[in-house]
Amino acid sequence: MAEKIATRDAYGETLIELGRELKNLVVLDADLSKSTKTAGFAKLFPERFFNMGIAESNLVGTAAGLAAAGKIPFVSTFAVFATGRAYDQIRNSVAYPHLNVKICATHAGITVGEDGASHQALEDIALMRALPGMTVIVPADAPETKQAVRAATKHQGPVYIRLGRSGVPVISPPDYQFEVGQVAVLRPGEDVAIFACGIMVSVALTAAELLAQKDIRAEVINVSTIKPLNVQQVAAAAAKTKAVVTCEEHNIIGGLGSAVAEVLGEHCPVPLERVGINDVFGQSGTPADLLAHYGLTAEKVASAAERAIARKQL
Amino acid sequence: MVLDPKVEAQLKEKALNIRRHIVRMTHAAKSGHPGGSLSAVEIMTALYFHVMRLDPNRPEWQERDRFVLSKGHAAPALYATLAERGFFSTQELTTLRQLGSRLQGHPDMKRVPGVEMSTGSLGQGLSVANGMALAGRLDKASWRVYALLGDGECEEGQIWEAAMAAAHYKLDNLIAYLDYNRLQIDGSICAVMNPEPFPEKWKAFGWQVFTVDGHSFSEIIAATEAAQAVQGRPSIIICHTVKGKGVSFMENEADWHGKAPNDEQANKALAELA
Ligand SMILES: Cc1ncc(C[n+]2csc(CCOP(=O)(O)OP(=O)(O)O)c2C)c(N)n1
Ligand SMILES: [Mg+2]
Numbered sequence: 001m002a003e004k005i006a007t008r009d010a011y012g013e014t015l016i017e018l019g020r021e022l023k024n025l026v027v028l029d030a031d032l033s034k035s036t037k038t039a040g041f042a043k044l045f046p047e048r049f050f051n052m053g054i055a056e057s058n059l060v061g062t063a064a065g066l067a068a069a070g071k072i073p074f075v076s077t078f079a080v081f082a083t084g085r086a087y088d089q090i091r092n093s094v095a096y097p098h099l100n101v102k103i104c105a106t107h108a109g110i111t112v113g114e115d116g117a118s119h120q121a122l123e124d125i126a127l128m129r130a131l132p133g134m135t136v137i138v139p140a141d142a143p144e145t146k147q148a149v150r151a152a153t154k155h156q157g158p159v160y161i162r163l164g165r166s167g168v169p170v171i172s173p174p175d176y177q178f179e180v181g182q183v184a185v186l187r188p189g190e191d192v193a194i195f196a197c198g199i200m201v202s203v204a205l206t207a208a209e210l211l212a213q214k215d216i217r218a219e220v221i222n223v224s225t226i227k228p229l230n231v232q233q234v235a236a237a238a239a240k241t242k243a244v245v246t247c248e249e250h251n252i253i254g255g256l257g258s259a260v261a262e263v264l265g266e267h268c269p270v271p272l273e274r275v276g277i278n279d280v281f282g283q284s285g286t287p288a289d290l291l292a293h294y295g296l297t298a299e300k301v302a303s304a305a306e307r308a309i310a311r312k313q314l
Numbered sequence: 315m316v317l318d319p320k321v322e323a324q325l326k327e328k329a330l331n332i333r334r335h336i337v338r339m340t341h342a343a344k345s346g347h348p349g350g351s352l353s354a355v356e357i358m359t360a361l362y363f364h365v366m367r368l369d370p371n372r373p374e375w376q377e378r379d380r381f382v383l384s385k386g387h388a389a390p391a392l393y394a395t396l397a398e399r400g401f402f403s404t405q406e407l408t409t410l411r412q413l414g415s416r417l418q419g420h421p422d423m424k425r426v427p428g429v430e431m432s433t434g435s436l437g438q439g440l441s442v443a444n445g446m447a448l449a450g451r452l453d454k455a456s457w458r459v460y461a462l463l464g465d466g467e468c469e470e471g472q473i474w475e476a477a478m479a480a481a482h483y484k485l486d487n488l489i490a491y492l493d494y495n496r497l498q499i500d501g502s503i504c505a506v507m508n509p510e511p512f513p514e515k516w517k518a519f520g521w522q523v524f525t526v527d528g529h530s531f532s533e534i535i536a537a538t539e540a541a542q543a544v545q546g547r548p549s550i551i552i553c554h555t556v557k558g559k560g561v562s563f564m565e566n567e568a569d570w571h572g573k574a575p576n577d578e579q580a581n582k583a584l585a586e587l588a
Pocket of ligand 1: 031387
């Protein structure tokens with residue numbers, strides 16, 4: 001297995017690099033700077049770091065003001081609080097005026113682990129995706145996180161970047177170039193298209209290996225930009241394979257699965273199987289136990305692929 | 315007020331047991347929040363073993379007093395207190411945070427008898443306590459509502475919305491306790507986002523304010539009895555506490571907010587809590 005690095009660690013490192021390059025970059029946190037990894041930036045650039053305390057609504061509102069006055073604010077806390085606690089502030093003070101705020105939320109998904117359901121954001125992609133003008137990025141690994149965070153500084157307007165607590169294998173090819181709005185075909189195949197984001201990309205690659213043992217050729221596509229979704233590329237892969245699986249560490253309602261279903265429904269109706277959290281809250285447990293418990297495993301993705309393929313033969 | 319020495323000795327024994335549970339639970343779970351659990355032990359022991367009207371055999375009893383742990387990360391302290399009080403077996407405590415356990419990382423009222431509210435997202439518990447107090451008053455009930463807040467938690471705006479509402483609706487059947495340990499995750503509350511001065515703020519919001527040593531049973535209980543007698547306004551008891559209280563190497567260390575003791579540290583802690 002490849003080296004495992006948490007995407008939040010890559011975020012913290014990139015912030016420090018960017019802090020040196022961009023004098024108008026500022027960082028805001030809400031009493032979680034060690035966990036979100038903004039603490040490194042805070043130490044090097046204390047005058048450009050604002051710890052807002054346990055006050056997420058004010059955190060986001062302040063970032064909106066900083067952006068309105070020309071700064072590039074990066075806002076971090078756990079995904080559950082960033083998107084849920086401050087939703088109206090994101091909607092009305094950031095997205096509506098299309099301000100240049102970058103929300104980099106960590107501890108997204110079930111792999112938060114032992115803290116349990118109250119801390120496991122399983123609906124953040126849905127919430128952010130429903131806001132006009134919000135760009136939604138879910139990096140698959142540390143190198144992609146570094147590029148996505150850099151790209152966010154060049155993108156004018158609000159961006160949501162979803163980061164994780166636990167280590168994930170590095171799967172990006174060395175020459176990989178992240179671009180907002182592009183998807184990446186990591187493994188070509190003809191029989192089924194597996195669209196994945198975040199930690200599920202490496203799981204999907206393992207699933208493709210399992211399927212290959214059965215002579216099923218799965219295409220694995222990293223959809224790191226969930227919004228704006230690359231409709232053309234999603235539809236083209238669906239048209240080629242005629243069977244689709246989505247996998248995400250998120251509720252199957254409202255996230256990647258829904259976004260892909262919308263494209264298929266309008267452009268290329270083919271069988272779709274969605275792997276994700278099946279519309280339930282999470283619970284406490286180790287990340288590995290929880291992934292197995294909720295079926296976010298290569299075996300489950302592979303069997304979903306077989307189900308999708310069986311349905312196209314009907 | 316002088317507490318009956320026998321009563322005080324019993325409460326102290328319970329508090330010691332609860333502290334030992336907190337160490338064992340977080341050690342077994344390899345994660346969790348010992349610091350803010352240990353600071354709240356005397357407050358919760360006083361409530362569950364002296365102040366509150368409750369029956370562990372009837373957790374849904376309509377006439378029971380309600381307790382809302384607004385600072386939900388102190389779940390180990392709540393579970394240990396409930397188990398010591400007889401709501402469920404103390405043997406279950408070391409299942410904390412394991413897959414399938416009722417004892418979630420943050421309290422889940424749907425799973426655990428005695429847990430009155432699911433909490434974990436800070437700043438929300440006082441509003442819920444207000445709602446309970448309003449319901450009790452509508453029903454002309456005699457039960458009361460108790461809530462425990464963190465000092466860092468008071469940086470949340472919702473706390474002050476709730477503070478305003480509780481005074482506006484003259485909720486004298488509500489008593490809040492502030493675990494004033496002066497630490498949050500990123501450091502001291504004054505360094506991160508100064509919420510002081512507490513007594514003046516709560517007073518300005520229309521509350522009756524008491525200040526006590528949060529590790530003294532006689533002070534906590536005396537203030538609670540005085541607060542129960544207050545009419546026409548809610549009361550808050552500002553409890554001066556020590557984060558990590560009882561375990562020397564955890565005391566006043568922000569680092570022990572959300573970190574579990576390893577084998578050696580747990581043994582050392584249990585030796586101190588003998
Ligand atoms: C809304 C929200 N934001 C952030 C957190 C993460 N968090 C958990 S505990 C904590 C610090 C709490 O400090 P304090 O209220 O002083 O608690 P204590 O010192 O009593 O443990 C934070 C920021 C949270 N649980 N909820
Ligand atoms: Mg505190």
